[in-house]
Amino acid sequence: MCQVEGGGGRTFELRVPIELEAPLSLPSGERLDALPPLTLRVRHGSGYPSSSPPGFGLRCCWLSDGQLEALAASLDGLAAAAAGELCVSAWAEWLRTEAAGQLELLQEGATLSLPAEGGTGQAGADEATASAGERRAQRWPRSRAEVLARLRQHAAAADAAAWASAVHDCGVCFDEYASLDCTRLHACGHTFCKSCLRGYWSSQLREGHATALLCPHPGCGAVASPPEAKALLSAGEYETYERLLLAASLAEMTDTSWCPRCEYPAQLEPRVEGRAGRVAICGTREREQSVESAEWIRSNAKACPKCGVATEKNGGCNHISCRTCNFEWCWLCGCKYEPGHYKNGPCEQFSQDFFDEIDMTPEDFRANYVVMNHQ
Template sequence: MSANQEAQLDELLALASIYDEEEFRKRESMQKGEIRLCLELPPNFRLLLKGQACIECGISFLPPLVLSFELPTDYPSSSAPGFTLSSKWLSRVQITALCKRLDELWEENRGNVVLFIWIQFLKEETLEFLNIQSPLEIQNIGGQPQCKFGHNPAVETAVEKSEVQELDKRAVQEVDPNTDILTQLLDFNEAQKQKVFDGKIFSCGICISENLGSKSLLFKECQHVYCKACMKEYFQFQIRDGKVQCLTCPETECMSMATPAQVKLLVSQDEFARYDRLLLQWSLNLMADVVYCPRMSCCMAVIIEPDTTMGICPSCQYVFCTLCKRTYHGLSVCKEGAQLHGLRPSNGTTGEEGPHAETLLNLTKVNTQAEEK
């Protein structure tokens, strides 16, 4: 075995012992590999997305930089590793600047293994090197995310060169045209936060047992944690009683709600279907412009127009009075509705005479057809 081969083997074994399989992947029987590097963000780091509207939100994790490498036979004695560097949220100009810096680090350490030095730079110094500060400002330009950076001579030189020559071919910007960049960043952030949560130990606020986060449920608004076994029983009890609006944190006076995704994770398919239906009905009940079709065989939600007492069911086409829930009786004052509101109906008005008789006749025909269905 040559000195270069021995140095390469030692370096790859060292990297495999430092990083887990998600961070470091080596191709079998080849001197190639991939390193995924999540940057260490400072506390209270924020993301600002500029597009048709400005959106700002807190973020703890950003998608990793991916360093793909191939070790030539004369590395490290003569040649540097071949590589590409890719990112979902940095611009190609910024990635080009990082590539140039990796070249400089190789020149400073020529003749020695350099992968670990590259990894440490990318993981610990990228934000400072590119002068990226909170809030991280990202703009969508031509469908590609452009990350704004502060004053840095190295990056500005790369920008100037990119205006007169091609960007570094080793700099790759991963863009999914079918997914919004903000969605990608927030989804990754949530997945990483869940991964960290799953590996910690928590004490259940109900049974006081200690469990891994992977066996626990976190109410995101209040950050209270309970074991999944207790919460499953709690959710099932509330759903059976039809109290779907009560799937809140069990802590006294805490009103943090469980998300539908959390409920679906713990209850059966039939229980979730009942929860989903009752939750929709409860939400509709809170809306002033929504009533239900009075036909027992239908009961479809009906949106009513302002300043009218006529409802038309979109499902069975039944036309009814929204006050008394009977067949619509025209513009005359509804007797039952008048009693509810303390009004007196007009004398001699039956609801079936006057200029609206023809309209009422047509509505009666419609209702007759609806009832026959």
């Protein structure tokens, strides 16, 4: 309630909630389970209540000027019937319980009227002649877009409040949980306990399916949003999720490739006549890199066995960790790396390029160094 003192009287506002027995429809067919409250602005004069009723005004976004004026006339009748007595509380109670019924908004299939596109809020031609004296009852805001925005915002807030105060059955383990222990997916509205949903998404990430963190409900297929994933995944899992999501997005872009030098995304420029490849501008290194033709990539790079991202090896040992999906594999045989792969298998841990890089022979290296990991 807002209140202002002064001027020989008192002015205040009451926001009166409206009780609905059934959802209402918008002209588009959209259903609303809750409506914003009516605003009743009251001014007590010096003669209230003994000699005169208070002045008042009505504001609402979902009723037309004509509907609001009909309610105002009913309030006038209530004030006249209670002459010399307090009437504001009776007004508020009548608006809360009877207003929707008087306007036939409780009938099955009732539809709210909205301002015309580009209009000022008048619902019909008969209201275009409304006199200045009837401005005590007025739709506000006046534009159709603002009215729709307020209706949807209020309905969403009411739905969220109802969900937060309820107890829910998890769609995976079927146990009952308070809302604090649950997550409701925005895309589909299905609810699961946080433990089940976190475990399900973690398993999807381990399989490399970052673009498919899906709703576990059978047949749903709704995709989780990044904020929903971040709220449940660990910091390391979310970093993997972002990396896989970026790789999947870049794979769909025909004008983007991975820079073969720094392995960051680079934008491809149009082909230039006489040049074998296309030039990629690497945003990380802020310099131009030449992205060679597909033949060069096939002969100098290998695809990660898990995610398929092209990988170039320019030194070091043959144990590869994919920067896109973290999959560990052997450069020589392409198999998944397991401890003991080089010690017990046929593959060598170091190829000739490594010894060329450090300017040593394999014999000198083995004589002077003991490798403590990657075996």
